[in-house]
Structures are given as C-alpha cells and as structure tokens.
Amino acid sequence: MRVSHNFSAEFDDDNLIATAGLVPVMLLAESAGLSGLVDEYVTVAGSAGANADVKVGALVAGMVAGADSISDMDLLRHGGMDRAFTEHRAPTTLGTHLRGYKFGHVRQLDAIASRLLVALAARVPGLLRGGDEVTYLDIDDTIRQTHGYAKQGTGYGYSGIKGLNALVATLSTPAAPPVIAGMRLRKGSVKSDRGAGQMIAEALATARRAGTGGLVTGRADSAFYLHHVVAAIRRGGARFSITARMDKAVVAAISRIGEEDWVGIKYPEAIWDQDEQRWISDAEVAEIPYTAFTSRKKADHVAARLIVRRVKRLNPASATAEQGDLLTAYRHHAVFTDSPLSMLAAEAAHRDHAIIEQVIADLKTGPLAHCPSGAFSANSAWAVLAAISFNLTRAAGVLASKFHARARTATIRAQLINTPARIANRARSWLLHLPRNWPWQHAWDALFDAAGSPLPAPA
Template identity: 35%
Template sequence: GLGAGPTATLVVDLDSTICEVHGYAKQGAAYGYTKVRGYHPLLATRADTGEVLHARLRKGSANTARGVVRFVDELLARLERGGAGEAIIVRADSGFFQHKLLDRLSRAGVGFSVTIHQRAPVRTAIDAIPERAWQRIDYPDGDAHVAECLYRGRRLIVRRVPGHHSTQGQLFATWRYHAFVTNLAGSAWALDRSHRAHAVVELSIRDLKAGPLAHLPSGSFNANSAWLQCAVLAHNLIRWTAALGHAGTDQLIVAKTWRHRLFAIPGRLVNRSGTPTLRLPARWPWTHQFTTALDALRALPPVPG
C-alpha cells in the first residue's frame, strides 16, 4: 500500500493551525493566541508524502499542546493498525514541548526531535558549551554552527547563527540559538538538518487552508469536525494519486498543481467495440503520470471484506 512498510522509517510532523471563521453562531469558535477568532485543529502529517495521518478539531481557545498526548496515542494506534513498522520519528516545534509527551514517546519506542523553549535553565546549558565544541555546518543563510550537550538527561542539540546586528570583524560575535531535544542517534549536524525539515508540514497546512479548510461552514462543532475529516480525505486522495503516478517525493508539490496536472486533464471517453476507452491529448505534458497512476490504481488489490 501507500503507507509506510514494516522496514521503512516513518517521519511524522505534528503541528496546529488557526482556521479563521466569521459569524457568532459557531460552537467552539473563539479567540486564541493569534487574536484571530476560529478553531485550532491538531494535525499529524507524513513528511515524505504530505498526507495527513491524523487530525482533530479543537476549540479556538485551545493552547497549542492541549490534548497532544491523547492525540499521539490515537496516532500511534492508527499507525499500528495501518501496518507501520517500529521505526517512527515524531518532529514538533516548541509549542508541543512538554516532558509528558516526550516520556510517552520514549515509552512507546518512538524517536523524537522537539524544539525546546529557551528559558533560563536552557540558556545556561547552552552558555556552558565550550567554543571548541561548535561545528560549522552548511546553512542556507550563511554561517552556522551546531553543538550538543545534556539537558535534564536528554540530548540537547543547538544550532547558532549570527545575530541580526552582528557585523564582520566585531570583537565579540552575537548569536541566535535554536535548540531541540531528541532521543535519536546520529551526528548533531545530521539531526539538525532533519529537524529543520519539519517545516515541510506547512505545505500540507497551506494546501488544506487553500482548499476545504478555507472555511468551516457549520454552526455545529461536530459537523465542522466531520468537515475537517472530509478535507483531510480529499487532501490525501490527491497525495495518493500523485504517489501512484510515481511523481516522486523528493520535492512535494502543492495540491493546486496536482489538480491541474492530473485532475483537470482534458480527455474523451469513447466506445470501441463495446469497450470504454479514455482518449487523452497526445501532447499533455503529464499524460504519462496520469496513465501510470490510473494503471496502478486499477492494479491495487481489492479491500478485504
């Protein structure tokens, strides 16, 4: 199937987003930390395909981490039922940092990398890292270094980049720090690069909010929850069709592009000797992807039962 196989590492990104709504007859809609009135759903996406693995609608006033441990429990149960292997990695930003979540992932044997709030104890740990421990890395915005230390028994990996007001040749450089905790093995620079890739979750969120989640139409919270699940299903159908067409996952493409390439393709259904035949334009640039996806879809085994 399209899910992760038993030998594949499944990387899951956790995130949340504010879905703005208008009108006052909306159960659960409220102002949250963004000062926007709406709902605040939780999402878990698969990093290499962009498909949504789990979603739950929440009230607009819910803070980022509210209900995340139960959400992860539901997610892991779904992945187990879907045949995912034991190699699972969960990535998240600082809004989800809480020891209860990390402990739950550790007990389940799940790898994690979660951005940490840089409160005073964390900054003290970072300041104690010796200068010789910092390793230069390739970074899109220029000069950057990574190092690591232990923080409350957990592996803390830190990336530093020049501060906004740093100037070349100044006596004492100023740095901005980005830190995350992890239970994964590997070099600090490789794990930092992997953790930065968590940003890919924003592409799925953008797709959803540019489509069905542009609004949540009902006054009923339960109806809007169902709307969210339908939106997720539509999003996933696009991603699965792209995967069936061997579109490649090295660079995720927005849903609007797939709708243009695969779903808006002009064609004509003709009857040849009693056999329905789909005729496609010879010069459509993505005809091969479409026919590959169609053949793969037809070849899928039937669903048992």
C-alpha cells in the same frame, strides 16, 4: 498566443466532464475499502445518515476535485458525471449529512481515516517508502480564520486571530512526502498541546500498522515542549525531537557550552574551507546533556540531549534580555532530543519538521479554505474528510509519476484530477476521450492503470 476566431459559447454537451481524474482516484478509494469502512463505522441516525457510504464518498471526491465549501459539491453533477459515477447527491443533502454528526461520529471518521491510510499504504507501496528504516511523525496546529458570529467554537487563540484550531499529525520518510495520520478540529481558544498525547498515540499506532517498522521520531515545535507530549511519544515506542523553550534552565545550559564545542554547518551562504575541512558559516551547532522537566517529580524527569543551533545576530544591540547577556551576539535555537543520530544529522532532521507547514498550506488552499458549517461537529467531520482526500490525492500522485509523488496537492489536482474528457460508449463500456497532447498523459495513464489493478498480495 492569440484567439484564432470569433467565438460563441453554449453549455449544452451532456458527455463532457471536467474532472476525469476522479475516475481513477475513486477507483483507488474503493479498492482501499472506503465504502466498506463507512458502512462498518458510521452510525449517523435518521435520514441524514442514510446511504452514508455514498455521501461520504461524494464529499471526499468533491474535496479531491477542489471543493472548499458545501455548495462547491455541485461540481460533481455536471455534464457526463452521472455516467462516470452513480448515486449523485445534491449539496444540500450532503450538508444535512454533515450536520447529523456528533462528536462520536467524528471519531468514527477518525477510525475510517486511519484504516484507509493503512490500506492505501498496502495498495500503494511507495506511499511510505523507506518507512521500514526511518519515519518521522510531525505534529503541529494551525488557526483556520472565521468571520461573523454564527460558527460554534470560534475564539481567539495564541495568534490573536479569531477562528477554529486544527491539530494535524503527519507521517513522512526521507524518501516519501507527508501523509496525514491524524486531524482534529478544536475550539479557537484552545492551547496547542490540548489532546496532543492522544493524537500521538493514535498516529503512532497507525504508523506501525502501515508498515513503518524502523526508527520513528516524533517532531514538534516549542508549543509541545511538555512532559505529557514526550511521554506519549515514548509510550508509543518512538524517539522525540522537540524544540525547547528558551527558559532559564535552557539558557543556563547553553551558557555552559564551551566556545571550542561549536561546529559550523552547511547553511545559507556557508563556505567550505578545504584546508580545515569544515564549513565556515554564521550558523553553528553544539550539544550538551540535559535533563528536562525537573520541576516535576523525579520519576517525570527526562534526561536526553540538548542540541543548539546559533546564528549571528545582524544587530546584536537589538537583542532582548530573555536569553541573558552572554547570548546576545547570537540567536539560539535549542532542540531537546533522544535521537540516536549524530549531532549534525539530528539537528538537520529536526529542521525538516517544517515539512508539516506544507501540508497545512495545502489544506488551507484546498478543503480547509473555509469551515463551511455553523455547527462545530459538522466542521470537525469536514476536517477529517479533508485529511482523507489529502491522502488519496497523495497516493494518486505516487501512482502517477516520480514528479507527482512529491508535487503539491494543487499541482496534482491541476494536472491529473481536473483533466477534461468526453464520455463515449464503446463495446458496452464507457470510454474517456482525453485531450490529445495532454502534457501529463503518461502520468495520467499510469494512475489510471494502477488504480484499476488488483490489490497486491500481502507480504
């Protein structure tokens, strides 16, 4: 492809917009009740809190369109955006609104985010498709790196990176990709499990209100292998599947597994043996009954299953002594679970916990690319709004097409949200002229038609 002519350029068209996909997305947000929820819950005082519904809506719209800082919110004020949307606010006004938040106001946003997710699940039935049978609640934390000394709450955590810590909880099903059920920004030096029990309880309550009436399993890595995390999952009526730390008790339990109990699994480079009807693989799985947290009082002991995956070491001589001499030929990964699934199914389901890393990566390449304010409470509010924008984008993808239902946020943004259009007036209404032969025209039309349709009647 070559440029066909000599060009000049002028920014002079008042009727062009670069983000036409925001029209159906914000229609979807309004039909799910975003403005009403903000009016009901947000009580930021003074001029900073005036017209909170307008300001929160603008912040969410900017994040959906790709804004990762307060100054980026200016993208909502170009060309014909004043015709597509009403009551625009300058980035400085939006920044002042965020700085008006305190801890209690951030919790108000949490209430809005959970209720909006429930409304979206009713508005977009495919958002949590299959949740009436199987749902997974994944919880993990991540460090959002910061620089300089101006930001409140920064510190050095387990990763050795200076920044702020975000705790994330997601809901997904085998048929539906994750949505965010909880997001909380914390100090950078905090331990991973801080506040996890409360977030799990709130996320499970949100999941039930969103219609996930089947088997719910909470999954987490070894940083959350703690009694209070397991207890919170159980109190919420869910099963647990948590990576066990390789402490002395776990190593001793693994050592008691007989060699004949290991079963090969389908793993990279595995070969199916037709004669023996099994996988020949470097990865094998076995299980053993196990009681965890025996250092606590007897009422806190938890009896369940320890499912162990082992993989041959390429260089056994380099193995550390932490797993004992008997285990140096293999790397072992133990999962403590009360899942009713079979051993192989439960182990494979736990490996899918890695799906939350995709959500974290999407956030870090989107709204959480920066923590835009020096005030900790403002950054906390920004993180919750990022979760709301993520769920809106995911819902838009589900309405658009099967491909976009599972696509990454950046893909949905590039193909559906950031679609250029020219606004024209026809028969006393506004018409969007979109590019001819747009590759994702059918998906965009499906999103536009569905976002403007009435709310379906409750079951």
